[in-house]
Amino acid sequence: MPPTLTTIRRAATFVGRLLGRTPDQSLYRATPPTTVFLLSFPRSGTSWIGSVLENFGAPFIYYGELLAFLSEAPGLGVLTRRYRGFRFRYLQYFIAQRRGWKPLVFERSGLSLARVMQIMAQQAGINVVKIFPGHISDDDLETLFRDFSPHVVFLRRNHMDRLTSLKAAGLTGNWQNAKYTGPEVSIDDADLHRFTVEYEAWYRQQKAICLSLGLTVTDVAYEDLLDERNLHDLLGEMAHGQITFRPDQSLSSSLSKQRERNSRPEYEFAEWTPESSS
Secondary structure: OOOOHHHHHHHHHHHHHHOOOOOOHHHOOOOOOEEEEEEOOOOOOHHHHHHHHHHHOOOEEEEEOHHHOOOOOOHHHHHHHHOOOHHHHHHHHHHHHHHHOOOOOHHHOOOOHHHHHHHHHHOOOEEEEEEOEOOEOHHHHHHHHHHHOOEEEEEEOOHHHHHHHHHHHHHHOOOOOOOOOOOOOOOOHHHHHHHHHHHHHHHHHHHHHHHHOOOOEEEEEHHHHHOHHHHHHHHHHHOOOOOOOOHHHOOHHHHHHHHHHOOOOOOOOOOOOOOOOO
16 A cells, blocks of 8 residues: 555655754744653553644644654754764664564663753753653653753543553554544453552652652643643643744644544543542
């Protein structure tokens, strides 16, 4: 089956970023360098948030799942320009990750995690990178918290909702921007319990570390972001008030598409309630 025009354009954009194409730097000069960690679990809405940031543009520079070798985001261009040898090693692991779909450890790639973060910390604009458990070790994540003092955004989602989405993605092989259609998904109570316990433990541990270090923490539910006012508020917090929404930057279209993806009458989900972790 020949590649579609969309696939060709996406590949061309990715290659351009690997060769060092970056967003227009003049748009970022007035914004002091800021690092934001978007911490979450797979199937929690992070790909959608990433597309919002990427389409919004300045002052955001999005790096995606850089630490899992799955990113095709604009931030790649920043790193390939300023980190000699980055593009070749990253491409090697990017291909291996896509072929195997097994977690590859960033620290074992030969790339320096500290160097990557230093580049982000010096780059004008709001530099946002996505981090899942397993992308890097918990010890290394705590070191990044201490050394770079990022603004940390915890993005959470209804446990039943996320587990169903994860299982559906595994069955279909569609891991990004997947609709809730296709094979029937069954949820075992024991699986849901284990899934929830693992999530809660990691979440509480990381949030406690962030608060103990005095980091800026934003704790938000994916479901709440489907309200445009809440999404505006999140972007404003991430940019520390350094953005102004223009009339042509309405997020309504993106929100409408995301709500459509989440229309799933064949499933019943429990109401999401914030965990007691304040």
